[in-house]
Amino acid sequence: MDLTGGFGARSGGGGGPYREPIGLESLHLGDEFRQLATTTLTPDNAGGSFTALLELPPTQAVELLHFTDSSSSSQAAAATTGIGGGDIIITPPPPPPPPLHSFGGTTLTFPSNSALMERAARFSVIATEQQQNNGNNNNETPTSSVPSNSSDRVKTEPPETDSTMENQSLCPNQTNRSGKRKDFDKKVKSSTKKNKISEETEKLPYVHVRARRGQATDSHSLAERARREKINARMKLLQELVPGCDKIQGTALVLDEIINHVQSLQRQVEMLSMRLAAVNPRIDFNLDTILASENGSLMDGSFSGTAMQLAWPHQAIETEQSFHHRQLQPPPPPQQWPFDGLNQPVWGREEDQAHGNDHSNLMAVSENVMVGSANLHPNQVKMEL
Amino acid sequence: MASADKTINTDVPEKDVFAIHFLQSLSNLRIQNLFNSPDTTNYRVRKIKKAAYVSMARAAGGTSRLWSRALLRRAAKGNNKIVRFPRRKRKVTWKISSKRRRSDQRAPVVEDAAERLRNLVPGGGGMETSKLMEETAHYIKCLSMQVKVMQCLVDGLSPK
Numbered sequence: 001m002d003l004t005g006g007f008g009a010r011s012g013g014g015g016g017p018y019r020e021p022i023g024l025e026s027l028h029l030g031d032e033f034r035q036l037a038t039t040t041l042t043p044d045n046a047g048g049s050f051t052a053l054l055e056l057p058p059t060q061a062v063e064l065l066h067f068t069d070s071s072s073s074s075q076a077a078a079a080t081t082g083i084g085g086g087d088i089i090i091t092p093p094p095p096p097p098p099p100l101h102s103f104g105g106t107t108l109t110f111p112s113n114s115a116l117m118e119r120a121a122r123f124s125v126i127a128t129e130q131q132q133n134n135g136n137n138n139n140e141t142p143t144s145s146v147p148s149n150s151s152d153r154v155k156t157e158p159p160e161t162d163s164t165m166e167n168q169s170l171c172p173n174q175t176n177r178s179g180k181r182k183d184f185d186k187k188v189k190s191s192t193k194k195n196k197i198s199e200e201t202e203k204l205p206y207v208h209v210r211a212r213r214g215q216a217t218d219s220h221s222l223a224e225r226a227r228r229e230k231i232n233a234r235m236k237l238l239q240e241l242v243p244g245c246d247k248i249q250g251t252a253l254v255l256d257e258i259i260n261h262v263q264s265l266q267r268q269v270e271m272l273s274m275r276l277a278a279v280n281p282r283i284d285f286n287l288d289t290i291l292a293s294e295n296g297s298l299m300d301g302s303f304s305g306t307a308m309q310l311a312w313p314h315q316a317i318e319t320e321q322s323f324h325h326r327q328l329q330p331p332p333p334p335q336q337w338p339f340d341g342l343n344q345p346v347w348g349r350e351e352d353q354a355h356g357n358d359h360s361n362l363m364a365v366s367e368n369v370m371v372g373s374a375n376l377h378p379n380q381v382k383m384e385l
Numbered sequence: 386m387a388s389a390d391k392t393i394n395t396d397v398p399e400k401d402v403f404a405i406h407f408l409q410s411l412s413n414l415r416i417q418n419l420f421n422s423p424d425t426t427n428y429r430v431r432k433i434k435k436a437a438y439v440s441m442a443r444a445a446g447g448t449s450r451l452w453s454r455a456l457l458r459r460a461a462k463g464n465n466k467i468v469r470f471p472r473r474k475r476k477v478t479w480k481i482s483s484k485r486r487r488s489d490q491r492a493p494v495v496e497d498a499a500e501r502l503r504n505l506v507p508g509g510g511g512m513e514t515s516k517l518m519e520e521t522a523h524y525i526k527c528l529s530m531q532v533k534v535m536q537c538l539v540d541g542l543s544p545k
Contacts, residue, residue: 224491227515231495234518237393241525255498262505262521265528272535273434276411277426279542 393519397445397526403534406440435460437531445527452520453527455508 215221239245239254242261248254414436439460442453491514499517503509506524509517 228492230515231492231518234393234515234522237395237522238518238525241522252494252498255495255502258521258525259498259501259505262502262525262528265525265532266505268532269437269528269535270430270434272532272539273437274430275539275543276535277429277433279539 393522395519395523395526397523397530400530400534403441403444403527403530404537406444407437407531407534407538410436410440437535441527441531444531445523450520450523451512451516452506452508452524459507 215225235251235254238258242258245254245257248257411433414432438456442456442460445453448454448457495514499514502517502521503512506517506521509520512520
C-alpha cells in the first residue's frame with residue numbers, strides 16, 4: 001500500500017471511493033478505520049462520529065472504545081484548533097473532520113495489524129525522532145511540535161500531498177502513536193497476538209525495537225536489547241568469516257575461535273615476514289635501472305601486456321582455489337589487471353612516498369619479474385626485489 | 386551472506402591492491418639500503434613485518450577504517466618518513482572510561498572476549514563492542530588477504 005496522493009477527498013466530496021482510503025492510509029489506520037473514515041467522510045453521513053462508529057462490526061467497535069472516550073472530549077478541541085483542518089476536510093460538513101482530528105489529537109491506541117507494523121516501521125524514524133523531540137506529550141496540541149518536524153521528517157510521505165498542513169496533521173499522529181507504541185504493543189500482543197516480532201533497523205539513525213511479550217519496556221532495557229541484537233548480528237558475520245565457526249554452539253566458544261583465528265593470522269604474517277627476510281638478500285635489486293627504462297612503457301593504463309600478467313595469474317589461481325571459500329568477491333579475471341580503477345582512489349588517500357610516480361614504479365618492479373632472474377622457476381612468480 | 390550485511394560493509398580490495406602496496410613498501414625498504422648490510426636478521430624481520438602491516442593498512446582503505454588508522458598512527462610514531470597522515474579536521478576523542486564501566490555489566494562473556502579482541506586488533510581500545518566486531522571482521526579479511534600475498538611472494542622468491 002503506497003501512500004499515493006493525499007486526501008483526494010477534498011477535491012470533490014465523493015470523488016472516487018478509493019481516494020479517501022488511500023489518504024487515510026497515510027494516517028496509519030487499519031482497514032477498520034478506513035471504513036470508518038469513508039463512512040464519516042461521505043457527505044451523507046453528516047452525523048457525528050458515534051453513529052459512524054456504530055456502523056462498524058462490533059468486535060472492532062470495542063477496540064474503538066478508547067477512541068470514543070477521547071474523541072468526544074477532544075472533538076471540540078480539535079474543531080477549534082483547526083489543525084490544517086480546512087484542507088483535509090471535505091468542505092460541506094464540518095462534523096466529519098473531527099473524528100479524523102480526534103485520531104490525531106488523542107492517544108492512538110488501536111489494535112496492531114501486521115500491515116500497521118510494516119507501515120510503522122517505515123515511519124519509525126519519524127516516530128522515534130519525534131518521540132524524542134516531544135517526549136510523551138500525547139495530549140497537547142500537535143501544532144506546536146509539528147512545524148519543526150514536518151519539514152524534515154516527512155520524507156516518506158507522498159510528495160504529492162496537497163499541502164504541508166496535511167503532513168502536519170499526520171505527524172502528530174505518528175508521534176502520539178509511537179509514544180505509546182512500545183507499551184501498547186506489549187499489551188496488545190499479550191492479549192491478541194502472540195507473534196514476537198522485533199525489528200532491527202540498523203540503517204536508521206534510531207533503532208526501532210519492539211517489546212516482546214513479557215519483557216520490560218523501559219528505555220534502558222530496550223536500548224540494551226537493541227545493542228545486543230547489533231552485537232549478535234555482527235557476531236554472525238564474524239562466524240561466517242572464520243572457517244569452522246558455524247558448527248560451534250555458544251557465543252563463548254565462537255568468540256574464542258575468532259580470537260584464535262586473529263592470533264593465528266598475525267602469527268602467519270610474522271612467519272612469512274621472517275621467511276621473506278631470509279629470502280630477500282639473495283635477489284638482485286635493479287629497481288633504478290628498471291625505472292629508468294620502463295617508465296615510459298608503463299604509463300598506459302592497461303597492464304595486460306605486461307609480463308606480470310603471465311606470472312601472477314598462475315600463483316593467483318592456485319592460491320585462490322584453496323582459499324576460494326573465503327573470497328567474497330569473485331577473483332578478477334587473470335587477463336585484466338584493474339589497476340587504474342582500484343589504485344587511483346586508494347592511492348589518492350595516501351601520503352607521499354619517496355617515489356614520485358608510485359604507480360609506474362611499482363609496475364616497474366613487477367615488470368622486473370620477467371626481466372630474467374635466473375634463479376626462479378618460470379612458472380612461479382618472478383620478482384626482482 | 387545474511388541480510389545484516391546490507392548495512393555492515395566489510396569489503397576489502399582485491400589481492401592485487403594488497404600486493405602493490407606490499408611491494409611498494411618492500412621497495413621502500415630496499416631503497417633505504419637495509420639489505421645490503423643487515424646488522425641483524427631480527428631487525429630486518431621486524432622491518433618487513435612492519436612494512437607488511439603498514440601496507441596492509443593502506444591497502445585496506447587508508448584512514449577510513451579505525452584499525453588501519455590506529456595502525457598507521459602507531460607506525461608513524463616511530464618513523465615519520467614512511468608514514469605520513471593527512472591532517473584530520475577534527476580531533477575526535479572518545480570517552481572510553483564511561484563506556485567501559487557500563488559495558489562490563491552487559492553480557493560479561495561477550496565483554497571478556499571483546500577485551501581480548503581489543504588487545505589484538507589495533508585501535509581496539511576506543512571502540513564499543515559492536516563497532517569492535519565490525520572492525521575485527523574487516524581486519525580478519527585484510528589479514529588473510531595480506532597472508533595470501535606474502536605467501537605468493539615467498540613461494541615465488543624461494544629457491545626451487
